[in-house]
Amino acid sequence: MTGAILAQLLSQTAEGGADLIVLRAIAEEAGELGASRALTRLGLDDPAAAKDMAELRELLTAWREAKKSMWQAVFGWTLKMVPVILMAGFALKFGLHEFAK
Known part of the structure; x- marks a missing residue:
């Protein structure tokens, strides 16, 4: 136009x-x-623009899902490591590492 x-x-x-x-x-x-x-x-x-935009939206959706999964994994590992670190700290404090020998 x-x-x-x-x-x-x-x-x-x-x-x-x-x-x-x-x-x-x-x-x-x-x-x-x-x-x-x-x-x-x-x-x-151009005529291919609609297809390009659809592909970009798919890529952006995949990126957002991957980012969400990554944060969920980090949070999950953090929650799992807290008790392990606490138990290791208690073992050192109360001398339980001597018991393991």
């Missing part, structure tokens, strides 16, 4: 005033033109 329709609509409003239908058409054309420019600037104006 080059904005020709938007320019024509704006000239109509300048000539004879603006009614609600023309104003809505201006807003719609301006929105479409702006969206088209934004997609072009982002490099998402």
Whole structure:
């Protein structure tokens, strides 16, 4: 889109005033033109862009799931190590390491 329709609509409003239908058409054309420019600037104006965005969303979802699993594993190992460290500390304090020999 080059904005020709938007320019024509704006000239109509300048000539004879603006009614609600023309104003809505201006807003719609301006929105479409702006969206088209934004997609072009982002490099998402080709037919493969929808597939690329779907793949990026899948990748982002997988990354979030992996990150969540990693934090769950770290938390789980931390909870398991606390009693082990406490028991080792008690064993050293009460001299139970001598008993093991």
